[in-house]
Amino acid sequence: MFGWLKKKNSASTAKDRLTIAIMSDRDNNIFPFMDKMKEEIIEVVKKYIDVKAIEIKKEVDGDLEALSIDVKLKKNI
């Protein structure tokens, strides 16, 4: 009874969803030079090893922010 009088709490759902969506938006857009940097890193590494792809991710751990660079090789060496 009186279910229709209950507080809807969609605002907190909105906040949670926005926080996550915006965090991922920001990571994708924080370094506009990312594509060019990737290309250049591939060029450098290629001189020595065959590279398939490079992935750069921003990692946040408390106050610490780091860029992790994953170099995927073409074949097992």
Added chain:
Amino acid sequence: MGIVLAVISGKGGVGKTTTTANVGLGIAMNGKKCVVVDFDIGQRNLDMILGLENRVVYDIIQVMDEEVGLKQALIKSKMDDNLYFLAASQTKDKTVLDSKKIKKLIDSLSDEFEFVILDAPAGIESGYEHTIEFADSAIIVVNPEVSSIRDADRAIGILDSKSQKVKDGSEVKKYLIINRINAEMVQSGEMLASEDILDILSIPLIGKIPEDKGIVDASNQGKPIILDKKSPAGQAYRRISTRLCGEIVDLMDIESVKSGFLTKIKGIFQ
């Protein structure tokens, strides 16, 4: 040199042009010489909100192309002697914008005026980038609603990477306006509260504007709501304009519900 202030939002329809008109007029009412510029090339609207559509002869593109002088194109508002307006072009599209010409125009405007307020187009495309390029500061207008807030965050991201001030190693000042707040919905948990929005966007708040039916009426007549001393939104715009002029005005709590009949009834059952 005057202050160059861009009014941005990311998403369209959140009250950007209404804010430009009201804040521009409000600053002028504070005794500062102010020009509002419509940067929404191809979709001129600020002239309507200011009630100046019949007085537009020349537009911003003609000034930038040096077809006419700046003085000829500037329209002086009858609502306040300190307020001037420069119209967007309605026939051209935003691809005609050119950084060098924009810089020249903005420099001459900021020589002449204490405040230069640029109404950005919606979206985050080239027209938007050109509007923020030479801005000292930006007003970000959001509604308490997910798509507006997300789009605003993208627009802020572009502001922080593409503006000349940032490229020069300095910072663009940011001011958040939360528009169309419905106090009852905030109280019942159906609308994001301003603290939540501030948590998410983390930029300083310069004002909150309540939802106000008078806004439509004001647009219909081409008379910005700030002229209506009784209107809650008009009062909010007055406070914001005074803050932008450097005075300290306390933030009003517009999110607490005035105890109406319906609220009291609901209160009994809760």
